Amino acid sequence: MMKGIGVSAGIGIGRILRIEEHSLEYTPQQVTDKDAEIKRFHDAVDAFCMNTEAQAEALRKSAGENEAKIMLGHISIVQDPFLLGEVDKLIEGGQCAEASFESMCDMFIQIFSAAEDEVTKQRAADVRDVKAGVLSILLGINEVRLSDVPSGTIICVRELTPSMTAEMNKENIAGILTEAGGTTSHSAILARVLEIPAVMSVPGIMAEAKNGGQAVIDGKTGEVILSPDEMQLKASMEKREKFIRERKELEKYRGRTTVSADGTEYELVCNIGKPEDAAKALEADGEGVGLFRTEFLFMDKTSTPTEEEQFREYKKAAMILGDRPLIIRTLDIGGDKEIPYLGLEKEDNPFMGFRAIRYCLKNQELFRTQLRAILRASAFGNVSIMFPLITCVEEVREGKALVEQLKGELEAEGIDFDRNIRVGIMTETAAAGIIADLLAKECDFFSIGTNDLTGYTMAADRGNSDVSYLYSALQPSVLRMIRSIITAAGDRGIPVGMCGEAAADPLMIPLLISFGLTEFSVSAPSVLRVRKSISGWTKQKADEIAEKAMSFATEQEVRDYLKSVVSD
Ligand code: PEP
Ligand code: MG
Numbered sequence: 001m002m003k004g005i006g007v008s009a010g011i012g013i014g015r016i017l018r019i020e021e022h023s024l025e026y027t028p029q030q031v032t033d034k035d036a037e038i039k040r041f042h043d044a045v046d047a048f049c050m051n052t053e054a055q056a057e058a059l060r061k062s063a064g065e066n067e068a069k070i071m072l073g074h075i076s077i078v079q080d081p082f083l084l085g086e087v088d089k090l091i092e093g094g095q096c097a098e099a100s101f102e103s104m105c106d107m108f109i110q111i112f113s114a115a116e117d118e119v120t121k122q123r124a125a126d127v128r129d130v131k132a133g134v135l136s137i138l139l140g141i142n143e144v145r146l147s148d149v150p151s152g153t154i155i156c157v158r159e160l161t162p163s164m165t166a167e168m169n170k171e172n173i174a175g176i177l178t179e180a181g182g183t184t185s186h187s188a189i190l191a192r193v194l195e196i197p198a199v200m201s202v203p204g205i206m207a208e209a210k211n212g213g214q215a216v217i218d219g220k221t222g223e224v225i226l227s228p229d230e231m232q233l234k235a236s237m238e239k240r241e242k243f244i245r246e247r248k249e250l251e252k253y254r255g256r257t258t259v260s261a262d263g264t265e266y267e268l269v270c271n272i273g274k275p276e277d278a279a280k281a282l283e284a285d286g287e288g289v290g291l292f293r294t295e296f297l298f299m300d301k302t303s304t305p306t307e308e309e310q311f312r313e314y315k316k317a318a319m320i321l322g323d324r325p326l327i328i329r330t331l332d333i334g335g336d337k338e339i340p341y342l343g344l345e346k347e348d349n350p351f352m353g354f355r356a357i358r359y360c361l362k363n364q365e366l367f368r369t370q371l372r373a374i375l376r377a378s379a380f381g382n383v384s385i386m387f388p389l390i391t392c393v394e395e396v397r398e399g400k401a402l403v404e405q406l407k408g409e410l411e412a413e414g415i416d417f418d419r420n421i422r423v424g425i426m427t428e429t430a431a432a433g434i435i436a437d438l439l440a441k442e443c444d445f446f447s448i449g450t451n452d453l454t455g456y457t458m459a460a461d462r463g464n465s466d467v468s469y470l471y472s473a474l475q476p477s478v479l480r481m482i483r484s485i486i487t488a489a490g491d492r493g494i495p496v497g498m499c500g501e502a503a504a505d506p507l508m509i510p511l512l513i514s515f516g517l518t519e520f521s522v523s524a525p526s527v528l529r530v531r532k533s534i535s536g537w538t539k540q541k542a543d544e545i546a547e548k549a550m551s552f553a554t555e556q557e558v559r560d561y562l563k564s565v566v567s568d
Helices: 034-062 065-078 081-092 097-113 118-139 162-167 186-194 230-251 277-283 295-299 307-321 356-362 364-380 393-413 430-434 436-440 450-458 476-492 509-515 524-535 539-549 555-565
Strands: 005-008 011-019 153-157 173-178 198-200 214-218 223-226 265-272 289-293 325-329 382-387 422-427 446-448 496-498 519-522
Touching: 005 186, 011 173, 011 230, 034 065, 034 081, 034 097, 034 118, 034 162, 065 081, 065 118, 065 162, 065 186, 081 097, 097 118, 118 162, 118 186, 153 214, 162 186, 173 186, 173 214, 186 198, 186 277, 198 214, 214 230, 230 524, 265 277, 265 325, 265 524, 277 289, 277 307, 277 524, 289 307, 289 519, 295 307, 307 325, 307 364, 307 382, 356 364, 356 393, 364 382, 364 393, 382 393, 393 422, 393 436, 422 430, 422 436, 430 436, 430 450, 430 476, 436 446, 436 476, 446 476, 450 476, 476 496, 476 509, 476 555, 509 524, 509 539, 509 555, 519 524, 539 555
Parallel strands: 011 153, 153 173, 173 198, 265 289, 265 519, 289 325, 325 382, 382 422, 422 446, 446 496, 496 519
Antiparallel strands: 005 198, 011 214, 214 223
């Protein structure tokens, strides 16, 4: 078995069609009739635009408007006046159209590839695609028409381009296998929208895969089996049937509100780590973002991001979401999340040490910079601030006082922000659970972080396999903690969400409905499954189950009972 990155879920079973890269090599010529060469170049650009428009049109029908825009983006690249002007100049200097166009594209590819952010890096792949497209036309090369391949084909290619993906007829393509590329590439996004199972970045696949050979791919786990035996084939077919059945079933929940069987509405939002993930949240039908883990913006850098850099990122997420909620969590470093350039001292017990809100309150410059950036971004959407790892009231008061001070500063500077921005906390420590009633008076909302709450309640490190038997949100102690946090929020009339992994656990959902949770924040792929699960419960039934579940003394009993009453 080989393994790559599963980028588009589903089981693909079929015969391999290798797409060999055409050699786009040519011998650079010196041109004498420069006007004719410029015309040849512009004709090729026009032909490229016509082909691409046709691909965009096909994609508009098979996938949607946003996906068509990816192809139209290629037209914008090739029609860029600077690019065209520079190519013309090079041709006027005597270089042939191929060499002139290629050298300009290579320059852009180099610039984009050197960028730090994924989105700009992705543009390099787009320019590469455009370069190959125009060069093929100039060199008179006919590409394989992916729209005409036989049904049950698994495409195997070194790197998939968006234009290849756009040409695919999803009825015939059973799967996509590539040696390069990853989750955030445009091709991966298109594969997901077209619902074609895809596994990318499979090392050595081009050397191993034979044309016409059978293959099975799992677009979720990234597993690839070449020449499967009878047993593997049978098991894969069953897995595929199950996947298709479940997908169909879940698709019924797309575009709906999240509502229980007796009509109570819930907010179903996503956890994200990058602004671009906000788009993925919407693609998955999430209703906003309940947790933006900002530490990833810090981890990807070699020094603290400036206010301007952070502002841009938060604003990007806010604008993608429009008036849907965006809860931005302030920096949660320390414990398992290290940022080398902050120079955090090694601690004997980092999970109980100088981390998250504790670190931020003591490093005011860093905290002020982040809060100002969030406040500024709040002018562009429906933004809330959330403090992590709160253990006492003073931390909330100090954090909020700083927010108020910064609001005053921005006001004086004439910079716009949301004056009514909500400030809430992660309730993820045992202390926060025990004084939830006191904290509720200080906050606009709670979000229960069960990942940490479980660890801190059970005194069991989530990463330590020796104590993993204790680490469960279904432990009676953790369930009591969760219940008391939700009750305290309810008594005070503030919304209470859950952004830990437990929010997506089907066994936990009836309990959360019974306790009175108002918001579920889950990973994007879980959205439809959680919506379906919520839709199956009435408050009365959830109450019955919760009452019984809370009567058990051990995690095993709770789990066994819930498994017996919760259908998958
Ligand atoms: C949590 O602790 O449950 C949580 C959502 O935060 P993180 O996993 O980022 O610590
Ligand atoms: Mg946490």
